[in-house]
Amino acid sequence: MEEREESTPNPEADATLLPQLVAILAARSRDENGRLAIGAPRRKLLEALRVGEEELDALLQNLAQRGSELGLDLREYRKAGDTWHCLTATYGGPLELDDISQGVLALLIHLVRKSGRRKIATQEEVREILLGREYLSEYQLQTILRRLDYLGYIRRGRGTIALDCRTTLEFDEAAQKEIAEQARALIL
Amino acid sequence: MADNARDDDEGVLGRLWEVAHKYQRELARGEVAPLSEAEDDRRKVSPLARKLRTTTERTLDGLAYRSLAEMQVRRDSRRLLSNVAPPLRLKRLGFELAVRAKPVVFLAGAGALAPRGLLASVRFEGEGEGENPLAELAAELDESERRVAFRDLDEAALERLRGDLKRRVVGRRFRRDQLARELSASEADLLSQLARRGEVTIIADREGNVEVAEGRAARGTVIAVAIQPRPGS
Numbered sequence: 001m002e003e004r005e006e007s008t009p010n011p012e013a014d015a016t017l018l019p020q021l022v023a024i025l026a027a028r029s030r031d032e033n034g035r036l037a038i039g040a041p042r043r044k045l046l047e048a049l050r051v052g053e054e055e056l057d058a059l060l061q062n063l064a065q066r067g068s069e070l071g072l073d074l075r076e077y078r079k080a081g082d083t084w085h086c087l088t089a090t091y092g093g094p095l096e097l098d099d100i101s102q103g104v105l106a107l108l109i110h111l112v113r114k115s116g117r118r119k120i121a122t123q124e125e126v127r128e129i130l131l132g133r134e135y136l137s138e139y140q141l142q143t144i145l146r147r148l149d150y151l152g153y154i155r156r157g158r159g160t161i162a163l164d165c166r167t168t169l170e171f172d173e174a175a176q177k178e179i180a181e182q183a184r185a186l187i188l
Numbered sequence: 189m190a191d192n193a194r195d196d197d198e199g200v201l202g203r204l205w206e207v208a209h210k211y212q213r214e215l216a217r218g219e220v221a222p223l224s225e226a227e228d229d230r231r232k233v234s235p236l237a238r239k240l241r242t243t244t245e246r247t248l249d250g251l252a253y254r255s256l257a258e259m260q261v262r263r264d265s266r267r268l269l270s271n272v273a274p275p276l277r278l279k280r281l282g283f284e285l286a287v288r289a290k291p292v293v294f295l296a297g298a299g300a301l302a303p304r305g306l307l308a309s310v311r312f313e314g315e316g317e318g319e320n321p322l323a324e325l326a327a328e329l330d331e332s333e334r335r336v337a338f339r340d341l342d343e344a345a346l347e348r349l350r351g352d353l354k355r356r357v358v359g360r361r362f363r364r365d366q367l368a369r370e371l372s373a374s375e376a377d378l379l380s381q382l383a384r385r386g387e388v389t390i391i392a393d394r395e396g397n398v399e400v401a402e403g404r405a406a407r408g409t410v411i412a413v414a415i416q417p418r419p420g421s
Contacts, residue, residue, distance in 0.1 A: 026295045072293060184218055
């Protein structure tokens with residue numbers, strides 16, 4: 001009972017702050033580099049809600065409890081030296097990608113996992129598989145990679161592709177392993 | 189007699205171990221064993237079922253059969269997949285990914301991703317601009333319009349802004365720097381849109397003067413579709 005009181009020190013304040021917190025965490029924006037940012041960094045939450053560290057922790061804990069009843073998970077991730085919070089669905093939901101883009105992302109997950117500690121896929125091997133075996137045309141592949149990059153699933157470097165935090169958020173370790181196995185069976 | 193029995197035990201264990209691990213290795217490497225080879229191995233393992241005594245042997249027996257079955261599934265699906273067109277295979281892989289996703293939740297709509305409302309303005313009015321902490325900043329941002337916030341514009345409001353702009357600039361001749369001074373960034377953008385739509389024509393002469401005329405340009409005239417006033421010029 002005491003614990004409960006600690007986690008919700010002021011139910012009235014929570015009643016007004018929680019809806020605001022949901023709105024903030026369900027937002028997304030682009031950072032100064034044009035990369036998709038999901039949710040909000042902790043620093044900004046403290047500023048926006050005008051609460052202290054402990055109060056924010058209690059508020060987040062309260063949100064996590066209520067969210068789990070509604071099928072929402074409160075997730076935390078690190079980005080640019082700050083802790084970010086966002087909401088994900090507990091039991092799946094619609095993705096922003098079409099079927100083919102999803103297939104390409106699955107293949108990229110497999111290739112990145114296969115690369116071991118380097119955690120990148122080279123554009124050359126992706127092209128070799130998808131263009132060489134006539135899965136896609138060059139134009140289709142580039143369009144899909146651009147879209148995956150735009151939506152925050154991958155990061156394209158010079159000749160390399162790495163998975164971005166959205167992929168890690170949406171597909172946990174077990175899911176990525178299964179996806180990689182499916183990619184190996186279906187594509188390779 | 190006891191020695192014979194022990195040898196037999198080791199033989200059972202060894203053969204089961206050999207088969208189970210052979211297929212586990214091949215499964216891990218993504219290889220497919222030929223059907224005849226797998227059938228031979230199954231025949232080797234089959235008679236050992238009556239000799240299983242210890243738990244280890246039974247576990248290994250289970251593992252051997254499971255590996256054989258997994259190999260069979262892989263062989264069948266490879267054979268079936270060879271008839272499936274590549275884009276369909278990619279789509280099927282996409283489905284496998286989608287069913288494992290736990291997507292991030294965000295509010296629907298264009299949201300913060302779409303650059304919109306850039307032309308909108310909120311005027312600061314009311315008691316004493318000097319007292320308003322934002323007034324100075326607003327004046328600095330845009331002297332003429334005091335834009336301080338963005339909001340959505342509907343098509344009617346945009347049309348009105350376009351009309352206002354046309355009334356101001358059409359039929360006049362400007363020096364380039366004069367045009368840059370007279371237009372704000374959003375107005376320059378609007379003028380560019382008008383030129384693109386063919387509602388006005390922007391004609392630049394060799395002395396660097398710019399004339400804005402109504403309607404499409406005559407044949408042979410170069411149409412400028414975008415102008416870019418430099419800030420502070």
